[in-house]
Amino acid sequence: EPEVTQTPSHQVTQMGQEVILRCVPISNHLYFYWYRQILGQKVEFLVSFYNNEISEKSEIFDDQFSVERPDGSNFTLKIRSTKLEDSAMYFCASSEVPGQGRPEAFFGQGTRLTVV
Amino acid sequence: DAKTTQPPSMDCAEGRAANLPCNHSTISGNEYVYWYRQIHSQGPQYIIHGLKNNETNEMASLIITEDRKSSTLILPHATLRDTAVYYCIVSLSGSARQLTFGSGTQLTVLP
Numbered sequence: 001e002p003e004v005t006q007t008p009s010h011q012v013t014q015m016g017q018e019v020i021l022r023c024v025p026i027s028n029h030l031y032f033y034w035y036r037q038i039l040g041q042k043v044e045f046l047v048s049f050y051n052n053e054i055s056e057k058s059e060i061f062d063d064q065f066s067v068e069r070p071d072g073s074n075f076t077l078k079i080r081s082t083k084l085e086d087s088a089m090y091f092c093a094s095s096e097v098p099g100q101g102r103p104e105a106f107f108g109q110g111t112r113l114t115v116v
Numbered sequence: 117d118a119k120t121t122q123p124p125s126m127d128c129a130e131g132r133a134a135n136l137p138c139n140h141s142t143i144s145g146n147e148y149v150y151w152y153r154q155i156h157s158q159g160p161q162y163i164i165h166g167l168k169n170n171e172t173n174e175m176a177s178l179i180i181t182e183d184r185k186s187s188t189l190i191l192p193h194a195t196l197r198d199t200a201v202y203y204c205i206v207s208l209s210g211s212a213r214q215l216t217f218g219s220g221t222q223l224t225v226l227p
Contacts, residue, residue: 004159033214043160043203045214056214091159104150105215107159 002026004108006092012114013082021077021111023092032075033093033105034067036060043091049075050097082115089113120204125222128198134191136221138204141185149180150207150215151189153200160203160217163189194225 005024013019025032034046048055049067064080075094079086089112093105121139128134140149151163164171164178166187171178177190191198201220 035215035217037157042219043154043215043217045216048214058214089157093159103148104162104165106162109159110157 006108006111010112019079023075025094029094031095034077035091036088038088087115122221127224128194134194136189139186140206147206149187150205152203155200199225
């Protein structure tokens with residue numbers, strides 16, 4: 001079965017540094033998402049991306065975050081100046097275009113980001 | 117999106133059916149019921165979804181009450197690998213709506 005892949009599986013970074021989390025969505029999917037889960041807390045939506053632009057974003061997705069689809073296969077989340085509270089598991093997901101195909105989102109296995 | 121209410125935890129014996137309830141009394145007519153699960157901090161995994169009819173796939177069955185105010189996810193023969201947090205989510209299908217995960221139900225399958 002096709003799957004969403006994320007790299008790296010674990011990233012440790014110093015506070016204030018920039019990090020880029022990478023994702024390869026399922027090849028025929030056109031909608032992409034980032035979610036995060038702080039340890040012991042709920043899975044939270046960050047952003048959705050379609051047709052090379054942000055479709056929706058949550059209040060968490062502030063100016064320090066950005067997303068990009070730099071080529072035909074990768075989808076990235078950049079955190080410009082990491083803070084301790086950015087430590088979390090970050091999940092990438094993809095789906096077919098809602099209303100035009102299967103609606104369910106497929107999630108990757110996540111990148112555990114630790115800010116020290 | 118409508119709010120959902122699930123019990124925080126449930127146990128089930130291996131090989132028996134696991135019945136996970138969900139209340140969504142404020143669901144609107146065009147909102148679907150989705151079920152996902154998360155096995156030990158892995159990425160959430162889609163299980164099944166439905167609008168008003170009962171649904172079945174290779175993983176589970178979904179029973180939605182006639183008034184659509186509640187639903188039950190049924191795992192017909194639970195295995196130890198089904199131990200996970202199960203999330204019931206109400207969401208529009210066909211729109212760019214994000215999934216709103218609650219606290220879910222921690223299902224523990226006992227040997």
